[in-house]
Amino acid sequence: MLKKFFIICSGADTHILEDCSIGEQNKYAGIGATVFFTAVMAFIAASYALYTVFDNLYTSIFFGLIWGLLIFNLDRYIVSTINKTGNAIDELIQASPRIALAVIIAIVISKPLELKIFEKEINQVLLEQKNAMSLANKTQLAEQYTPTITSLQNQISSLQNDIVIKEAEVNALYDTYIAEAEGTAGTKLLGKGPVYKEKREKHDALLAELQQLKTENKEKINNIETEIASLKGDYDTQVATTQPIINNFDGLMARVNALGKLPWLPSFFIFMLFLAIETSPIFAKLLSPKGAYDFKLEDQESALKTNVLQNKNQCEALLKTDYAINDRIYSDIEKEDELYTYKRKKARELMQLQADAFYKKQKNIL
Template sequence: MSERRRRIGDGLAVLAGARPDVLAAAPGARQRFVALGGVLLSTGALAAVSAAFAVGMALGVWWPLAVLVGLGWGAVVVNLDRMLLVGMAHDSSLKRNLVMAVPRVGLALVLGVVVATPLTLQVFSKEIDTEIVAMQAEAADAHRVALESDSRFAGLPDLRERIATQEAVVASGGVADPGLAVVRAGVTEKQAAYDRAVTLQRELDAKAQCELDGTCGTGDAGTGEAYLQARAAADAQTAVVTAARAELDTAVAAVAAAEGRSAALAGSSLDADRAELTRLTAELDRQQAAFDVENEGSGGILLRLEALDRLGGRNMTLAAAQFMLSLLFMCVEVLPVLMKLLLNFSPPTAYDRLVQLRDSGDVELEEMAQESRRTVAQAKEELLVLAERERVDRQKEAILARRRAALAEVAARTEAARAQPEAPAAEEPAEAPRQLWDTGPIRELARSAAVRTVRSVRRRPADRTPTTV
């Protein structure tokens, strides 16, 4: 068990950036690096959980896949934090530490915000879900109003009202048509005129009757002059009543005909209006249904952040809790860099001094190795130069020997030619006679060989191409 714990501790120390060879020489620093490695693993685990929640909220994927993605993101965060720690070597200078720490702390803060956001959303998930339902309902209502105010659907209220009017007209046989108000007003006037004529006729009949009875007028019963005048007036009014009745019947017939035509016209246009209303209503419902599907499935991180912001704007307690929770997660993420920065301000430990000695020793050894390789390379070059010089000297001796042999051969041939007797004058030689000193082609060959030899000997060493040994 202790061996296993020791291996785990060594792994955490290496994760925190410790060098095993130096740590073996300075075991007192082991606990510090083990604790720092544990902090790194804690931040990685927090980042893994945050990424799993983020992937689940944003994409709605299967939770084992979200966990795998979260583990990958946690490994990335651990690697980044380890890079920030390893890059901050121990230095007692405040200025250099600040210069090194500011960008690292800034990067750690960015990572902290990224890690803290999904965790904060998950903590307030119930409140956010309730707010999202309200926001989706508001968005659906706003979209419905926007659709109804669209030019394509702006005539729907008038179309519905017209269809209702047409249905009422058809159901009432044209009576409910408001366009027949003028015609009905004429019937009303004719009816009033007829009623007045009938009333006047009744009054005249009553007056003639009371003249006949003697109960009114002259008071004399019988068919006297007063009665005859009253009867004549009553009979004349009967013609007026008949005429008024005829006019009323004509107006009523006109109204009935107008109502029939109105009912027929409303019935003929009702089907077309109903079809248009059905088409527009179906298109409106289709677009609203498409928006509702999209609206209900829009519960991603952006909408949840907006819901959390709205909740924080209405509830200061929730806003304070959100701020403190986010600050906690960010502090956990920044903690490794802050710990390393604080350790840099402390006096150098034995581990730090050993690291500095090992690094300086490695540099010195590498410099010595470089110097040795440089000396060996220089000696090899000198040997190559000496070997090349010996080869050139050997070639020069060989060329000089060939030159001396060629000159001796030419001299021997010249002496042999001089020792021969002269030929008779009568004989025609095959070719022009040569002088005793003319050695012919042999002399030319010897001369050209001597020139080549001298040129090769006088050539500078820089003009010759070195050969490798």
């Protein structure tokens, strides 16, 4: 049962193979088994590749099955259309387009399986890329907010600096009127005289300005700090919003690009393996000697071709004979007076009708 199934997979004519030897049947069963298992590998590869796209198991299996059947049909067609002629060069020329197609199929099949085999290494490459993208994303977002935040922080520093300068002036006036009271500076008269009172009033006025300045600047600083906090919140929101996009950067194209960053030699060996699997049915048929199946198939096709050519030649002979007979018939009746008289009568009637129609047309115009 399994042998018959693999023979069907090879695309061979089962009726012809039934009359061939066991060895001939086993040869085509082996070719069919290679075609079948290549389709199985194509199904697995396509299902994995589609799973990375759709992230749904059943959808991936469904479309992977369709792809596997497509590859199975192509391989079966490629193998079944290679005819053994006994001439190696003619067979190779005949198989060259099919070999090129087999190479394309091998590339398509091997790539998804390479992604699965090197999944851990690809994940490491993707992790490095994601980290770099996260840093670049934060840097780009920071470039949008940092200048504004820096400007606002400079404003806070400027307001705080104004307070410090005012405090220094107040402290300087305080030291001045204290020194005046102690007689260590100014008039150098001990006691709280008029000069002391004047300096004390300046100090008190400046202290009031300092208190007013602190109140006003504190309110401004609070407003600016609120604005800075809002900008930082917006920045954090932007980072949180864009990070999932970076985290999901692991689709099929990203994995293929990551695979390209790995050493090429292991991927090349895997490709060569699948290329050997894909082209093995073709080369098995090319390298195998012309067997009983090939002779019987050639005999059947030759008989059909001969029959078609015979029918074609017979039809051409019949047509040629029919032409000759018709020529003789028309040549014989060409000189008959009865036919001449009849056609002369009809021609006269036709010309009379044309003359009457022309007369009526001209009369209507006038």
